[in-house]
Amino acid sequence: MGRIDVDKIDYIISSIENLEYGTLVITVHNGQVTQIDATEKKRFDHAKVTK
Known part of the structure; x- marks a missing residue:
């Protein structure tokens, strides 16, 4: 195992x-370490729609 770059x-x-x-x-x-992938999810509150 190699050392990880700072x-x-x-x-x-x-x-x-x-x-x-x-x-x-x-x-x-x-x-x-050859690659780093970040996947971000955005969460929204479920607001009730009133008519």
Whole structure:
């Protein structure tokens, strides 16, 4: 297993801190982080519509 670059760790932490709902996928190849995918979901309250 290789060492993880500090810039990659900082990016991962920042991504987690800025994510309210969603997923963060970290791809590792040969012991190295090669890709980070963030998918954010936005949730809206269900407001009743009155006529």
